[in-house]
Amino acid sequence: MSLFKRKNIPTEVKSPATFSQGSLAELALRVIHDGVVITDGAGVIKFLNPAAVVMTECGSIENALGLDYDLIIKIESKEKREFLKEENPLIVSMSSFKALENFECILVSSLSDKRIPVSLSIIPVGGAENNRIITFRNIEKELKEESEQTEFISTASHEMRTPVASIEGYLSLALNPQTATIDERAKGYLTSAHEASQHLGRLFRDLLDVTKLDDNRMTPHLVPVEMISLTKRLSDEYAARFKEAGLNYVFGSHTNELMNSAHQIPQVAYSFVDTDFTREIIANLIDNAIKYSKAGGAVYVNAKGDGDHVLVSIADTGIGIPAKDLPHIFQKFYRADNSDTRTIGGTGLGLYLVKQRVEAMGGKIWAESTFGKGTTFYVSLPRISSEEYEKRMIAINNENQGGQQ
Amino acid sequence: MKIMVVEDDAALREIYSIRIAAEGYEVVSAGDGEEALAMAVREKPNLILSDVMMPKISGFDMLDILRSTPETASIKVIMMTALSADDQRERGERLGADRYLVKSQVGIEDVVNIIHEVLGDGANQDQAANVNPAQ
Structure with a gap:
């Protein structure tokens, strides 16, 4: 919260000694550059400051009072994408009474098409009215x-x-x-x-x-792909490396319960991915599995359709990740700090890049690990139907007059 | 067999030239596309290993001119680039490069194997084939 951190309060504002505590607070809200909106439990606007009026372009305080908050506060993702209603952090936070802290997004003006990058916070303050305080700070300069x-x-x-x-x-x-x-x-x-x-x-x-x-200079070039065979092809390239490291490599079956359903039936699962990104993702996760495993262990790679997602998993029986480190492994330069890992070379950027690439393709990545037993990484990507795949393949083949394959 | 190395960085040019010469090839080298075109006509190499990003004439433009000049049209060409973007690779392939390599994905030994493979004179052809599988 930066409410009281502003340094550039206009100098013409004087605060005579006659101001009460309450009116001092009001004065502060009037001059700060952060937008502040207060709603009741139903999301109806009860208060807003001049900065909020300017940033949302709602005209005047009087215009906005009594309106639903979502009529004047509209946001897009940082990448300027519209949120689905159920994924919109503003709407989710407002309807669930959960706090939202310094969420970076784009504030879209309700009047013109002006877009301001903001850090958005929502604080439920409880009380009889179940008030919520919504603040947004312009972060263009940052x-x-x-x-x-x-x-x-x-x-x-x-x-x-x-x-x-x-x-x-x-x-x-x-x-x-x-x-x-x-x-x-x-x-x-x-x-x-x-x-x-x-x-x-x-x-x-x-x-x-x-x-x-x-800074979005590397954007995925998405093509329709059958993910099970692509995953197999990419991980099979490591057969020699697995052998060299004394690791047993298994594709398509898994020790983990999550993965063992229907792995006997030859499956197809189509997705819309960048093949270079996918290659980097799988290479990096397999590299890790090899680096953090001892000879005699095993690496299990699997890919399968899972509802409307394709789930790729890479599991090892290596040294595992301590529970306290697990939430941080996708951060830049974060290394689990113990004697085992210090001797293992890495740039500290690998998993961060993997996460960036997965998310750029609309996917999710997470890891499960038991320290001393092994780690499983899961990559979940949006799945497309075989009809959708056929349709897109035909379009691409028409474009390429025969295509590459 | 004669190989021409085209690379604007003098150190990398020397490294590639020495390593490739160690395979028993005769090696000539050029520092930009313009010099390379003149040398290609004069020296008639069997294969050109060229960087894409170069001053004066880029690797792509050089390749385009090589392919449209009768004396040089059949020379094997391996392009190397720092860019991995698909459209760049497509451009290289459309212009008739025999191979299109991304520098960060291949080491010098891979390049040596790929030269043998493209010229069809190597013992390591199976190994080289794994380095750059078709997309």
Whole structure:
């Protein structure tokens, strides 16, 4: 809440000593730049401040009093998408009497087509009237700063990638007996340097991807796909890596109860996905499964239709994730901090990128884990019917005059 | 067999040239598309390994000119790019690239395997085939 944090209160406002506490509070609400709206239990507007009038363009305080809140406060997602009614956090919070804290979205003016990025909060204050306080703060400046920062990181990563690639390249020439002769000790040192340069290269690549996904420069190119065969094809590519790591790889069956229904019947489950995104997602989750598993363990990959979703799961019997870390694993640079993980290389961006890519395709990702026993990642994507799939395939084939496949 | 490496970064050009020469190929190199076109006519390489993002003439424009010039039309071309966007790949394939590689997805050893595969002279063809499965 930033109600009382504003620094730029207009100087012409003086507060004579004669003001009572109540009128001081009213004065504060009149001058702050955050929009404040108070409703009763039914969502009827009982109070709003001048900032709320300006931001919603509802004309005047008198115009808005007595109206339902949703007539003047309309929001879109940060990506400027309309919310479905049952997924609209404003409506959900208002009808459930649950608080909403600093939710970033777009405030759409009811009069013109003006859109303001805001941080929206809703505080149920209870009492006889069941009042709710709705506040919205303009975050245009913050977002601009954020995007400038993103651009800086993007440029910096891009500039650094070329020299890193040449360091890695020269080290690989030094290590290759076809191109150089070195002694055994030098070989050890250069091998470590080569691995570090590869790590650095991955870090810059991931950073670039993060900036591209963050400011929507990398958008998914969605095509209709049969997900079970795509998942199998992508994970089968890891057969050699699984073998090398001493892990048993099973596709299509699962130890987890959630997944074991109907896995015997050959199924098809169509979705509308970006194949490059899907490749990155599955590669990253399988990489993790291998990294955090010990030889003798197993990795189970599955994909199946699940109502109106396609559910892909990747389960390992590895070291697992402690319960306290589980809610944070999709955050940037979050690493579960224990001796096992510190020795395992990673950029700290992998799962964040996986989540970004899943969400960019309209999907959801979550993980279940028992520390010491293993972890299962679930990716759920919107499913399309086989008729829808056929229809879209025909459209694409017409476009490509024969298509690629 | 002669291979031409086209890459504007001098260090990467040297790395690719040395590594590819180690496979027993004769290697020539160019720093931009313009130089590459002149050299392609003069040197008649069997294969060109080229970056897409280059000053003067981009890799795509170079490929377009190569394919429409009778002396160079049949040279095998492998394009490398930092961009992974599908439309870029489609453009490369439409212009007649034999392979279109995304730099972050392939290492130098993969590139060597793919060169052998495209020229059909390698022992590692099965391995190389796995590197860049058709979409």
